[in-house]
Amino acid sequence: MTRYDTVIGLEIHVALLTQSKFLCSCRASFGAPPNSQCCPVCLGLPGTLPLINEKAVEYATKAGLALKCNINHYSRFDRKNYFYPDLPKAFQITQDAFPLCNDGYLEYYVDDQLVRTAITRIHLEEEAGKLIHSGESIVASEYSLVDYNRAGIPLIEIVTAPDIHQPKQARLFLEQLRLLMSYIGVSDTKMEEGSLRCDANISLKPSGSPVLGTKVEIKNLNSFRALEKALEYEEIRQSQVLDSGAKVRQESRTWDDRAGKTVSMRSKGDAPDYRIFPEPDLPPLNLDPVWVELIAASIPELPLERLNRLEGEYGLSRYEATFLVNYPDFGELFLELADSGLDCKTVVNFLMGDYARLAREKGHLDSERIAGLFQILDERLISQTQAKEVLDALFSSPQTAREIVKDKGMEVVGDPERLRPIVHQVLEANPQLVERFKLGETKLHGFFVGQVMRATQGKADPEAVNALLQEELVN
């Protein structure tokens, strides 16, 4: 069996998080009742004209800069003409000949190796409306229902070079792209809401051959997992076709998640003829270089940059740093706490441990209150064992850690004079065990400590208890 190289390219649509739509001032939010966020312009009523949303251009430029692209100060809009019920004007306003950005890249780790995927181009375009089908699939439906709320939402289309070599890498790329978009705040990238969509192109070529194979387009990928699985399926399918001596057919295939396979879409015969021509209703986009500079300056620390910094400057492991980068809210917290002087390892262990579990359920605490907890631990006001209870309380009360401890009377009791009677009580209550300890069962020490803790509702300072037990038992 010949070995094949897999070649994958992705086409990603990202909905930009502007308040209003791309070409009109209707609200651009998700989940409103159907057709309640429409106006003559986005409905394509006769005589209406588009108006470019400045923020959409800003966000698109920001995305381009974050992906290290060349930003074209001159770019232009075009009409892409085709008929479909979700397309109000029967043409889509897009950028075909002169896109906003080109020639960028994204770097990310695949199995601890840093790889780079080239971005060929990024351009602005408008979203179409939403269709709901009466049946299981489009073609099996007697009718469909159209909602134009999404029609006119600004999108950027990001096209990668055929630079990706395995399905897993494609998924990782998409995850990193998603993360990047959310870091720069241009999109909420929710695949389930349609603000992030991905189509893939995949072809196989004989290993080492410079000639690319026939590419197949895969559509209807609704999750990162679907992307990976569909590409894995295609790899196998195409290699089987090639192994049998046949040619792979150039076509579009849809991913059937339930069946776990790609299915050929009905062939339309010719390639679509979009009759693209320059949009006469819009002037070209001429960006002021100063404006672009300002946008560049507003870009925050990007995921890979932060990863490198967390590893390099804060001494975290790849695993820890990756967690903090992937969950930037945790990342921010970490930085605030670490920068305030707390020990990095302690902080990261804390954040990734008990804190994460609670925060996921109840939301984050602010760094000050967390720092307060660390502070009282440092002061030995409470013991490590008490820390969990205080942490829990921090999530349900607005008080500081110190206040909570005070209120609950949880201060550690460390005074030997207060503890001594209790230690005596415990030892007198368990004479046989004391005997057994003196005869060598040293692990009973823990039992005695536990009993003291019980008697003091956990408030006894373990160190003091140990010291007292030492005294008493040795004698």
Added chain:
Amino acid sequence: MLRLIDRQEVIRMARLARLELSEAEVEQYQADLTNFLTSGKKLQKVDVSAVEGTSHAVSITHELRKDEVGSSLPREEVLSAGPETVDGFFKVPRIVEEQE
């Protein structure tokens, strides 16, 4: 009559433009397209090497619109002109093909 454009091409154009044509119309437009192309041949010969195309007769610059939400139409108005609506949606018959 010399046809500069074949019947298949005419039918393809009609399909692209979503126009159902009768046989007579197909013939008519085949003739019209032929006339147009014949007359338009003279344009082909013009030397345009020195210029770019004009999309806008007068050079236009326009300030971009600020990202502020304006009012949308009330839903009843949006649907009011719709030939067929159901539960707040526009209804269309079976969509035979995936989007091009």
Added chain:
Amino acid sequence: MRNLAHLLETRQVSSREIVKHYLGEIKQQEPDLNAFITVDDVGALAQADAADMRRSQGNPLSPWDGIPIAVKDNISTKGLKTTCASRFLSNYKPLFDASVVRSLRDAGMPILGKTNLDEFAMGSSTEYSAYGVARNPHDRTRVSGGSSGGSAAAVAAGEAPWSLGTDTGGSIRQPASFCGVVGLKPTYGWVSRYGVVALAPSLDQVGPMARTVEDAAILFSLLAGPDPKDATSADARNFEVPFWDDQFVKDLKIGVPEEFFGEGLHPDVEKAVRRSLRTLEGQGATLVPISLATNDYAIDTYLTLVTAEASSSLARYDGVRYGERVHAADSNTMFSKSRAAGFGPEVKRRIMLGTYVLSASHYEAYYEQAQRVRTLIKLDVLDAFKQVDVIITPTTPTTAFTIGAKRNPLEMYLSDLFTAMANLSGIPALSVPCGTDPKGLPIGLQIMGSHFREELLFKVGYVVERSAAR
């Protein structure tokens, strides 16, 4: 119009009386003329009453508050049927006013109704209207021209004091010429296109049509100005109606392009135009022979571009959100049948042509080539204005032709022979009546100027108008 305004101001006549007068004219002449598709008596009278109320309280919205107007039926009027003379939109009522209509309402002008046109503004005679041809008031066996035939005829026949038309390749000027009224195609971008049903966005413009040059200038002053809703609208200052100026003719250089006076031009038309030119010369203007050789390509370039843009502009008529839907079992068939039933033959023809020139295999050879020839035409025109201030030509090669005379579409397109150049280059062009032919049919003279020089066109127009009146 100043007289009328004065009468209103001095309360010698009320808006209601004025509107009633015009509605009466319409009622009397309409079955015959067919200049109107929709007449809004109820609305117009109500608007007139509102105007009278404002006048009685001493706050008119403008000097023209209460003077009615007719609007071409491809310009959106909220709540009032806007059909574009098409079956497809036979019951369509816009949910908003076009910006130009807004301007009319802001000035207090009642809208008498919507005038007839060639379907979707495609045509030169109004014969392509789904509601029948608009007849020429000077001779009812003849066309009033197109596509703004209804707007021209209404003004010529006294059914409306003035009107709005649209011009993509000559659609204001040619009917103005045929009907003996004044019509202006403004500089591209000076009047908002928002709400004007698009034919070819890079060529379409809305313009005034009126009985006198001054009235056209007054109406234009209400329309001209930037509109934030239209990204192609020019950031130009508002227009002020120019005054009669005795002196300026002496310094005027008038370009007379030989290509517009050659074969195809009817001798009667030539005679009238040359007579006006001589008058201007007599008053001190210098006639400069020039050459606009690229006009030879104007029609073909225009046809390529207008059909291409039209095929795209009209694609939205699919029967999903509005319009007359023909039901079918699947969407594609529904689109095809609805459009086939809703559109007339000329609209279909242009869509077919436009689809062809834009299709992938032909794009470069046809559409892109035409775009580039357009640049050559524009440069040729701008070059001419380095030598002259205005260019004067006949508006059309002939006077109004008889209904049914032009059976061949290509022949019909030749009506735009002298007018298309202005749309392609974006320059303003004014048509002014300059005489009649032996049959009494009006002849129009076209004055073209460089971008945003409308005031010059009107000033020359005053002179032509005065001399033609003698």
